Amino acid sequence: MSATVGPGPRPRRNPKGSPWRYVVVAVMLFLVLALADVVLTNPNFGWPVVGQYLFSAVILEGLLLTLELTAVVMVVGCVLGVILAVMRTSTNTFVARGAWAYIWFFRGTPLLIQVIFWFNIAALFPRITLGVPFGPTLPGIDANALVTPWTAAVLALSLNEAAYMAEIVRGGLLGVDRGQYEAAQALGMRPIKVFGIILPQAVRTIIPPTANQLVTTFKNTALVSVIGLADLLHSAQVVYALNYQTIPLLIVAAFWYLLLTSLLSYFQSLLERRYSKGYVPRSRPQSATGTSDAVALKEA
Amino acid sequence: METPMIVLRGIRKRFDSVHVLKGVDYSVSRGSVSCLIGPSGSGKSTLLRCINGLQPADEGEVWVDGELIGLRIDGDHVVPLPEKEIADQRRQIGMVFQRFNLFPHMTALENVMSGPLRVNRADKERTRDLAMGLLDRVGLAARADHYPNELSGGQQQRVAIARALAMKPKVMLFDEPTSALDPELVNEVLSVMRDLAAEGMTMIVVTHEMGFARDVADHVCFMDDGVIVEEGHPDTVLTDPRTARAREFLKRG
Numbered sequence: 001m002s003a004t005v006g007p008g009p010r011p012r013r014n015p016k017g018s019p020w021r022y023v024v025v026a027v028m029l030f031l032v033l034a035l036a037d038v039v040l041t042n043p044n045f046g047w048p049v050v051g052q053y054l055f056s057a058v059i060l061e062g063l064l065l066t067l068e069l070t071a072v073v074m075v076v077g078c079v080l081g082v083i084l085a086v087m088r089t090s091t092n093t094f095v096a097r098g099a100w101a102y103i104w105f106f107r108g109t110p111l112l113i114q115v116i117f118w119f120n121i122a123a124l125f126p127r128i129t130l131g132v133p134f135g136p137t138l139p140g141i142d143a144n145a146l147v148t149p150w151t152a153a154v155l156a157l158s159l160n161e162a163a164y165m166a167e168i169v170r171g172g173l174l175g176v177d178r179g180q181y182e183a184a185q186a187l188g189m190r191p192i193k194v195f196g197i198i199l200p201q202a203v204r205t206i207i208p209p210t211a212n213q214l215v216t217t218f219k220n221t222a223l224v225s226v227i228g229l230a231d232l233l234h235s236a237q238v239v240y241a242l243n244y245q246t247i248p249l250l251i252v253a254a255f256w257y258l259l260l261t262s263l264l265s266y267f268q269s270l271l272e273r274r275y276s277k278g279y280v281p282r283s284r285p286q287s288a289t290g291t292s293d294a295v296a297l298k299e300a
Numbered sequence: 301m302e303t304p305m306i307v308l309r310g311i312r313k314r315f316d317s318v319h320v321l322k323g324v325d326y327s328v329s330r331g332s333v334s335c336l337i338g339p340s341g342s343g344k345s346t347l348l349r350c351i352n353g354l355q356p357a358d359e360g361e362v363w364v365d366g367e368l369i370g371l372r373i374d375g376d377h378v379v380p381l382p383e384k385e386i387a388d389q390r391r392q393i394g395m396v397f398q399r400f401n402l403f404p405h406m407t408a409l410e411n412v413m414s415g416p417l418r419v420n421r422a423d424k425e426r427t428r429d430l431a432m433g434l435l436d437r438v439g440l441a442a443r444a445d446h447y448p449n450e451l452s453g454g455q456q457q458r459v460a461i462a463r464a465l466a467m468k469p470k471v472m473l474f475d476e477p478t479s480a481l482d483p484e485l486v487n488e489v490l491s492v493m494r495d496l497a498a499e500g501m502t503m504i505v506v507t508h509e510m511g512f513a514r515d516v517a518d519h520v521c522f523m524d525d526g527v528i529v530e531e532g533h534p535d536t537v538l539t540d541p542r543t544a545r546a547r548e549f550l551k552r553g
Contacts, residue, residue, distance in 0.1 A: 091383075182354055183401035183460075187415040187467060188391030190384050196418065200405050 046248035062235025076158035081165025106163035172202035211268035311360035338523035394464030454485030
């Protein structure tokens with residue numbers, strides 16, 4: 001650091017800091033008080049209504065559905081994402097390009113359009129059937145019966161999620177040292193077994209962005225309110241459509257989103273701290289050097 | 301005369317515009333130890349990787365114990381084998397890397413067991429016994445439960461040798477096995493390799509350890525610029541090379 005300062009006396013650090021900081025603090029304090037004044041005294045915020053609905057059955061059911069949807073979408077998205085990531089790294093260019101095109105399409109179009117699209121799939125394919133191209137088909141199922149708001153929501157969010165997860169997983173796979181692939185191959189492992197060696201090592205780098213993705217997905221589920229699925233946001237909308245208390249109910253929904261994303265972010269930071277330590281062995285019999293390394297890293 | 305264990309014929313390999321191997325013919329007889337020496341960039345490691353198809357040759361054939369590697373003869377031309385079948389062929393060709401490449405999330409024992417368990421679906425108890433035996437042989441039975449990052453470089457490389465041996469290979473390829481080691485750790489690895497040679501394993505060793513080549517090898521190949529410049533008994537090649545290029549290289553080394 002001293003090299004960049006150059007010759008001459010080093011600038012001394014003023015222990016009290018700049019006098020401007022008092023001005024900044026004063027301005028910030030003023031803004032916070034002004035905000036508090038507005039929020040607390042403006043009756044249109046409807047805090048009593050917020051309190052009334054915060055733990056109401058309709059809102060909690062909506063929250064439950066949002067959580068269920070998030071869980072299903074993450075699981076399906078992760079599985080599809082791993083498959084796409086493997087396809088993307090395939091030596092078969094047809095397979096690799098196919099995965100590329102999938103990711104290109106699903107990341108390049110608005111998720112809201114995808115949600116509405118899947119909900120209206122019946123307009124494109126009134127009946128969903130199995131059959132030979134241009135040949136005979138089996139009697140199919142009515143698309144409107146098959147694609148309920150729930151299935152449309154799961155389809156739209158999962159297929160979109162898969163595209164994002166594919167890039168995360170691919171990054172993780174590329175991050176594993178080439179020597180690991182070679183070592184597995186040299187032992188005579190077939191491609192699927194080589195993958196079994198590589199994936200556990202990639203997980204280290206995959207976990208933090210996946211946790212991030214989980215937070216994003218959780219918030220993105222609010223988009224399904226447009227197709228009338230009774231998620232958290234839609235449940236709030238249903239209530240304010242009846243009592244016209246729009247702002248208080250949006251505050252209720254926002255409260256739950258914020259609470260859950262904060263919790264998820266907290267767990268994410270725990271995970272990241274754990275995995276950023278590199279390969280520190282868990283409580284295992286260790287050699288002298290291994291133990292001291294682990295201790296040093298824990299203290300750092 | 302007995303057919304050689306390893307035969308390479310007309311091996312050519314290029315990376316983009318760089319000709320790394322320019323037509324190499326090479327053979328190693330059963331139970332012998334052959335050392336590949338030469339300046340860096342001469343194609344030694346690439347030649348080694350052509351043998352087990354980690355970097356398949358563009359032209360030429362590799363035979364191990366009479367089996368054509370990575371290719372299938374179809375009428376009057378050859379076609380590449382699918383990756384699955386090349387993988388199956390690699391089981392008989394052990395390889396040890398400069399950077400060890402142990403699986404970091406597995407203990408030493410699990411590393412040694414990984415080949416038989418995952419490739420051969422071998423019985424777990426029997427594989428454990430086999431792996432413990434091999435770790436004992438490389439002097440590391442006491443470290444079986446240690447993870448690679450808890451082992452020294454020399455220990456890691458010995459585990460890597462045990463891991464390769466667990467597949468009961470017919471030949472062993474060593475790609476500069478001691479180049480990444482601190483000088484004081486080189487000998488423990490070389491001594492394991494000496495023992496292996498004494499037991500009659502067919503070995504190809506890419507190395508800069510001239511002492512090892514002199515003492516252990518039956519055959520030394522000096523490579524430069526993608527071709528084998530000179531080969532023969534170590535006494536001849538290392539002490540009294542015919543070619544100027546080999547003389548120059550050995551003087552520097």
